[in-house]
Amino acid sequence: MSDRSGTPRAELTEDPDLPPTAVPDDVREAEERRWPPTKIAVWAAIALLGGVAWSVLALSRGETINAIWFVFAAVCTYLIAYRFYSKLIERKLVKPDDRRATPAEYKADGKDFAVTDRRVLYGHHFAAIAGAGPLVGPVLAAQMGYLPGTIWIVVGVVLAGAVQDYLVLFFSMRRGGRSLGQMARDELGVVGGWAAVIATLTIMVIIVAILALVVVNALAESPWGVFSVAMTIPIALFMGVYLRFLRPGKVTEVSVIGFVLLILAIIGGGVVAETEWGVALFTIDRVPLAIGVIVYGFIAAVLPVWLLLAPRDYLSTFMKIGTIVMLAVAIVIVRPEIAGPAVTQFAVEGTGPVVAGTLFPFLFVTIACGALSGFHALISSGTTPKLVEKERQTRFIGYGGMLMESFVAIMALVAALSIDRGIYYAMNASAAVTGGTIEGAAAFVNGLGLTGVNLTPEQLAQTAENVGEESIVSRTGGAPALAVGLAQIMQGLVGGPGMMSFWYHFAIMFEALFILTAVDAGTRVARFMLQDSVSNFVPRFRDTSWRTGSYIATAIMVGAWGAVLVMGVTDPLGGINTLFPLFGIANQLLAAIALAVCLAIAAKRGLFSWLWIIALPLAFAAVITIYASFLKIFSPVPAVGYFAQHAAFRDALAAGETSFGTAASVEAMQAVVRNTMIQGILSILFVSLAIIVIVTAVISVIRSYRRGSDESSEDAFVPSRRYAPAGLVPTKAERELEQQWADVPDDSRVRSGH
Amino acid sequence: MTVLEGLARGARGVAWFVKGVMGEDAYDKYLAHHTATHPGVPPMTAKQFWRDRTDRQDANPGARCC
Numbered sequence: 161m162s163d164r165s166g167t168p169r170a171e172l173t174e175d176p177d178l179p180p181t182a183v184p185d186d187v188r189e190a191e192e193r194r195w196p197p198t199k200i201a202v203w204a205a206i207a208l209l210g211g212v213a214w215s216v217l218a219l220s221r222g223e224t225i226n227a228i229w230f231v232f233a234a235v236c237t238y239l240i241a242y243r244f245y246s247k248l249i250e251r252k253l254v255k256p257d258d259r260r261a262t263p264a265e266y267k268a269d270g271k272d273f274a275v276t277d278r279r280v281l282y283g284h285h286f287a288a289i290a291g292a293g294p295l296v297g298p299v300l301a302a303q304m305g306y307l308p309g310t311i312w313i314v315v316g317v318v319l320a321g322a323v324q325d326y327l328v329l330f331f332s333m334r335r336g337g338r339s340l341g342q343m344a345r346d347e348l349g350v351v352g353g354w355a356a357v358i359a360t361l362t363i364m365v366i367i368v369a370i371l372a373l374v375v376v377n378a379l380a381e382s383p384w385g386v387f388s389v390a391m392t393i394p395i396a397l398f399m400g401v402y403l404r405f406l407r408p409g410k411v412t413e414v415s416v417i418g419f420v421l422l423i424l425a426i427i428g429g430g431v432v433a434e435t436e437w438g439v440a441l442f443t444i445d446r447v448p449l450a451i452g453v454i455v456y457g458f459i460a461a462v463l464p465v466w467l468l469l470a471p472r473d474y475l476s477t478f479m480k481i482g483t484i485v486m487l488a489v490a491i492v493i494v495r496p497e498i499a500g501p502a503v504t505q506f507a508v509e510g511t512g513p514v515v516a517g518t519l520f521p522f523l524f525v526t527i528a529c530g531a532l533s534g535f536h537a538l539i540s541s542g543t544t545p546k547l548v549e550k551e552r553q554t555r556f557i558g559y560g561g562m563l564m565e566s567f568v569a570i571m572a573l574v575a576a577l578s579i580d581r582g583i584y585y586a587m588n589a590s591a592a593v594t595g596g597t598i599e600g601a602a603a604f605v606n607g608l609g610l611t612g613v614n615l616t617p618e619q620l621a622q623t624a625e626n627v628g629e630e631s632i633v634s635r636t637g638g639a640p641a642l643a644v645g646l647a648q649i650m651q652g653l654v655g656g657p658g659m660m661s662f663w664y665h666f667a668i669m670f671e672a673l674f675i676l677t678a679v680d681a682g683t684r685v686a687r688f689m690l691q692d693s694v695s696n697f698v699p700r701f702r703d704t705s706w707r708t709g710s711y712i713a714t715a716i717m718v719g720a721w722g723a724v725l726v727m728g729v730t731d732p733l734g735g736i737n738t739l740f741p742l743f744g745i746a747n748q749l750l751a752a753i754a755l756a757v758c759l760a761i762a763a764k765r766g767l768f769s770w771l772w773i774i775a776l777p778l779a780f781a782a783v784i785t786i787y788a789s790f791l792k793i794f795s796p797v798p799a800v801g802y803f804a805q806h807a808a809f810r811d812a813l814a815a816g817e818t819s820f821g822t823a824a825s826v827e828a829m830q831a832v833v834r835n836t837m838i839q840g841i842l843s844i845l846f847v848s849l850a851i852i853v854i855v856t857a858v859i860s861v862i863r864s865y866r867r868g869s870d871e872s873s874e875d876a877f878v879p880s881r882r883y884a885p886a887g888l889v890p891t892k893a894e895r896e897l898e899q900q901w902a903d904v905p906d907d908s909r910v911r912s913g914h
Numbered sequence: 915m916t917v918l919e920g921l922a923r924g925a926r927g928v929a930w931f932v933k934g935v936m937g938e939d940a941y942d943k944y945l946a947h948h949t950a951t952h953p954g955v956p957p958m959t960a961k962q963f964w965r966d967r968t969d970r971q972d973a974n975p976g977a978r979c980c
Contacts, residue, residue, distance in 0.1 A: 270947030271940075271970065280934030287935065293980035367980055408964040411938040465975065473978070474936060481935065529980055538977045677978050684975035704973055722937035747980070910950040 172258065178908065179900040181880040182258030182552075183893045191891050203243070210236025217307060217502075224497040225306070225576045227820050231492060234314050236572045238563045241318040246559040249323060252770040253762055254330050256551035263336045263879040264547050268910075273337070276547040278556060278884060285544045285561045287477040289325070289536045290484070291674040293529025293747075294565050296374055296638035298573035299645075300740060301526040302584065303514040304507035306498060308523050313573065316524075316531030317566035320777035324751055326558035327758040327774065328537045333545035333554060336875045340541040340754055341689070344853070346873045347760040352856030356753050359849035360538070361689050363746040366842065367535065368682040369724035369741040372457070373735055374724070376450045377637035378668050383442035384628055386449070388422075388429035388665055389672040390442075393456075395421045399471035415478040418471065422479075422673075426665050430628055441765045446729040453679070454722035460676075461683040461714050469680050473680075476677045479670045487571050487646065494652040496578035499612070513608070515587035515740055516799040521788040525744030531567025532781060534750025536562065538685075552886035560888075574643030575639075582606075582615030582633070583623055587641045590737055591634040598624075601633040615899075628661030636736040643667035661857050679721075686717040727835045732823040738802075741792065742839060745785050749850040751823065752781040756857035763861040764870050771861070782854055789847035793840060802840035809833045814868035825871070882909045955965065 174181065183191075212388060213232035216225065250256065267273040276284070301309040332338055338346070341360060345353030379385045399418045407413065432438035440536035444452070460468050479562060482729075506512030507519040515526050530533070540558060548554060576584065585608065586601040594601035598617035605615045623633045627647060632640065647663035654660065691713045695702035701709050728735035755778040762771055795801030798808045809832045823829045863871070883901045885894035933939055941963050949958040958966060 268947055268951075270944035270951075273938075273966065274943050274947065274973075277934060280931060283931065283935035285939075288976075289979045291979045364977075371980055403964065404968075407960045409938065409941050411936045412933050415936060464968070465971040466965070469975065470968050470971065476978075477936060533979070535979050539979055543976050673963070674978075678980055681975050681978040685977045688975070906946070907950050910947075 167302070175881060178855040178881060179883065180897065181883050181889075183897055186347075187893050188891075191810050191893055198542045203240075206236050206239050209352070210240065217310060219608060220502075224499045226495050226579065227491055227498055228495045230306075230310060230498075230570055230574050233310070234567060237314050237318065238567070241322070242560060242563060245318060246322065246326065246555050249326065249559075250555050251551075253767055253773055254327070254554070256330065256401045256554065256767075258550050258552050258883070258886075259880055261878040262333055262548045262551060263298065263545060263875070264549060265548075265801055265880060265882065266875075267336060267879040270734055273546045273880070274373055275549045278549060278553045278886075279888065281544065281547050281549075281553075282557050282561055282888075283481065284547070285557050286564050287480050287541070288543060289533070290480060290565045291529070292371060292374065292639070292671050292680050293535070294569035295572045295642055295671060296570045297527040297529055297744070299576040299638035300588065300643045300736070301523055302573060302576040303504060303512045303521055303588070304523055305501050305503040306573070307502040308388060308507055308519055309527055309573050310570065311812045312523055312527055313531050313569045316527075317562055320780065321530075321536070321566065322530040322559040322562035323773060323777055324532065324534075324758070325536045325540050325562040325763075326555060328754050329540040329545055329548075329558035330551070330554045330656055331758060331761050332541035333548055333551070337546040338541065340537045340757065343541065343761070343873075344753065344757050346634075346857040347764070348860055351859075352853050355849045355856070356757070357689070357693060359753060359846065359853065360750060361686060361693070362842070362845060362849075363534070363750050364682055364686045365720045366724060366742055366746040368457075368679050368686070369721035369728070370739055371448070371452050371682075372679055372721065372725045373728040373739065374637040374639050375672050375675045375679075376446055376729055377635065377736065378639040378643075378672065379444070380446040380449055381443055381631070382629055382668075383439050384429040384433035384661075384665055385668050386442040386444055387432045387438065388669050389676075391425035391428070392422065392475070392669070392673055392676070393468075393484055395425065396468050396471040396475065397473070400467040403471065404466050411474055414471070418475045419478055419482075420474070422669065423666075426662060426669055429665060430661060433628065445829050447726070450722075450725050454725065456676075457679050457683055458714060458718045458721070460680040461687065461718065462711060462797060469677070469684070471674070472677045472680065476670075476673050479673060483670055484568055484571075487649070488567075490653045491571055491574055491648050494649050496574070496652070498574065498577045500577065500581050501611075506612075510797075510800065511591060513585060513737075515603075515737055517741065517788075517791070521784045522741060523793070524784045525741050525748055527743040528570075528747035528751075529567065530566050532748060532777065533565075534752070534754055537750065537754035543641050549882070549884045550880070550886065553884070556887045567650045572642055575642055575649060577645075578648060579641065580615075580619070580623075580644045581610065582613045583619065583644070584641055585610075585613075586615060586620055587635050587644070588638070590636055590733060590811050590822070591633060591734075592697055592732055594634045596631075596634055598631070598633055626657065626660045627664035629664075637735070638835060639668060642671070647855050649777060683714065683717050683721070687713045690717060691793055695910045727831075727838065730831050732821075732828040732832060738805075738835075738839065741788065742842065745788050745792070745843070746846060748781050748785045749846050752778060752785060752850050753853045755781060756854045758762045760857045760860040761862070761873070763864040764873070766864070766868065768865060778854070782850070783848065786847055789843045792843045794845075802836045802843060805875070806833055806836035806840065809836070831907055 209232055213229045216229045217233055260380055264273050264275045344356035399414045402414050444488045486510055491855045512519035582605050585605045594604045598620040602615045602617045643664045650663040651657055651660045689699045729738050755774055759774045759778055762774055791800055792802055796804050803898040809820060809829050811827050818826050818889040820829050823832055883897055944963055945957055946957050
């Protein structure tokens with residue numbers, strides 16, 4: 161068989177002095193096809209347990225469901241999908257070749273390109289893809305009931321999200337770690353490439369803005385939260401100085417110190433929030449807080465990385481892995497009971513107070529991260545492909561890493577579902593409908609007509625007191641509701657009810673930490689993308705060390721997301737309700753772009769009979785986002801359609817009214833008129849760009865079909881000089897080969913000259 | 915003493931994993947690479963390496979996900 165990319169036969173180029181660099185295909189396949197009775201029994205048990213768990217979730221009509229069934233359903237499905245579906249993708253579509261050196265090997269520089277142990281890289285990749293997204297989306301989608309969200313998170317990741325991450329990682333690795341934008345330009349031509357770059361840039365702005373909105377909503381009027389999150393800045397600065405001047409390279413040590421300081425900041429926040437000066441100083445309204453975040457965003461993005469971003473990164477990686485392990489353990493041990501219907505009336509009628517719109521399509525844009533997240537394509541085509549040791553490991557890292565993020569989303573959903581439903585709605589409905597008071601919230605929630613929900617103002621006051629807040633009414637954005645859920649689960653494991661306020665602020669703190677890191681890094685990345693694009697017209701901008709240019713580019717990017725953020729906090733409708741769908745749409749459109757690029761690449765490889773593996777999630781993401789955008793643009797229902805809302809408020813203003821719907825003043829009405837116009841235009845822009853990218857990808861596929869395969873965009877074949885197993889646990893053949901390599905001296909693995 | 919040995923091995927494994935994920939082994943990896951490919955050229959010191967690492971990040975920050 162001749163190699164598609166016209167590379168020499170690997171056997172001829174392999175070093176005869178070294179052991180084989182791959183398990184021979186026939187040995188590996190024989191191993192995979194061997195099904196001893198114990199293996200059959202194990203997989204049958206997994207399938208059976210998963211089936212039972214799904215049946216319990218789908219058919220249970222009892223009062224409550226134990227959270228452990230969510231864990232079983234998800235984990236069993238992940239295992240089966242990983243073992244069987246991702247293997248199918250590997251065999252039919254990816255076709256990795258371990259005899260081929262990865263960029264980490266042939267481009268090794270000991271810095272950006274460096275061979276990394278697969279288990280370490282798994283942790284590293286997971287820490288880079290998981291953030292606040294999978295924690296927030298499922299909380300908001302819980303209003304549609306527990307079943308739709310669970311099915312989408314689990315089935316979506318298996319068929320869409322993990323497929324995207326895996327393929328982008330592999331294709332980028334075959335291209336020396338090229339970015340998604342560069343791959344789009346290579347595969348889709350000038351028009352498709354440019355559309356992808358502009359879409360990525362604007363999507364990044366939207367995502368950063370809405371993440372920032374989540375933080376602002378969580379911290380507004382919470383002196384405890386503001387104090388402890390503000391303290392992360394001096395803590396990070398201290399860590400930065402420590403690493404730069406005192407003990408360079410002691411990363412784990414400084415992270416442990418930083419973690420202890422963070423805990424002290426949380427405890428200190430509780431004390432400060434009790435004092436009069438603390439309340440006076442740290443109780444900040446949404447608008448000034450948003451301006452604070454914008455100013456912080458600019459300063460953070462122009463400061464040197466070592467001072468703020470690098471230490472923050474260490475801290476959030478440390479917190480991320482620690483907290484997620486802790487939450488998983490807590491859910492399994494505490495096993496909270498979940499009440500509420502499988503599917504709520506809001507899913508059908510689209511009148512939910514948390515996010516507007518019916519299940520189809522809005523469930524699929526509300527939960528983006530955790531099921532399918534386009535943003536991951538930027539990570540999978542960024543750092544990770546430059547660190548992979550062997551080609552076959554991309555399945556474990558790309559597909560497996562995304563399964564773990566999906567599990568985080570399931571845990572967030574469980575945490576949100578475990579809180580009292582009345583409290584959940586009181587926290588997530590905008591102040592425009594609850595009035596911001598416990599009495600108003602109780603009246604509003606009881607008026608929703610939910611069976612089994614009878615909320616009293618005392619319950620709301622009691623919960624607020626338990627978590628150490630003045631009020632928990634209308635704390636929209638998902639983060640506070642998740643924090644209450646998490647606090648309830650964690651207090652069952654450590655500390656009891658007295659610890660609830662600590663755990664609540666612990667959760668707020670780590671979400672804010674992830675988000676502020678993402679805001680900082682997102683602004684920087686967007687700035688470089690902007691400079692790169694503008695440099696085509698003004699060459700001076702290519703020089704990224706040019707101070708004035710970088711300040712201008714940073715100011716433009718911060719200004720862009722800052723404007724959307726201010727729009728969100730001043731929106732009389734509550735911001736999250738109208739803007740969160742835009743976040744999901746943007747993220748899914750990016751996923752559609754990434755999948756379109758993968759589709760074009762796979763078609764160039766000539767794999768037409770297996771293209772459905774990519775076409776299926778691509779078609780779904782395209783239908784969801786285009787339909788959701790269509791509704792956002794054309795729906796005549798003001799709560800859903802941006803222009804319908806725009807027209808309703810404009811007409812009201814024209815009729816001389818001074819209050820309309822949820823807006824109590826003329827200024828608020830004007831704000832709605834302005835915001836809906838901008839949001840509507842953004843929707844049109846996104847959907848147009850995505851359609852351009854998808855169409856150019858389809859054209860490229862048709863061209864490949866006519867012309868035959870052509871894989872010229874891959875880097876040339878370089879024979880590998882090292883070996884490592886593919887998955888977490890090595891197989892027998894892999895262990896034997898690893899053993900042979902154990903005796904090879906290190907320097908014969910290094911290629912001479914580079 | 916096998917239980918103790920097992921525990922010690924497990925603890926070493928966790929430490930290795932955490933340090934790897936945090937990137938603490940970056941200098942060791944650089945040093946190994948440098949001595950193998952550029953024998954005779956003095957490598958950067960640890961301090962120089964870590965400075966260089968964050969300074970390179972200034973020009974290429976890399977996205978963090980949402």
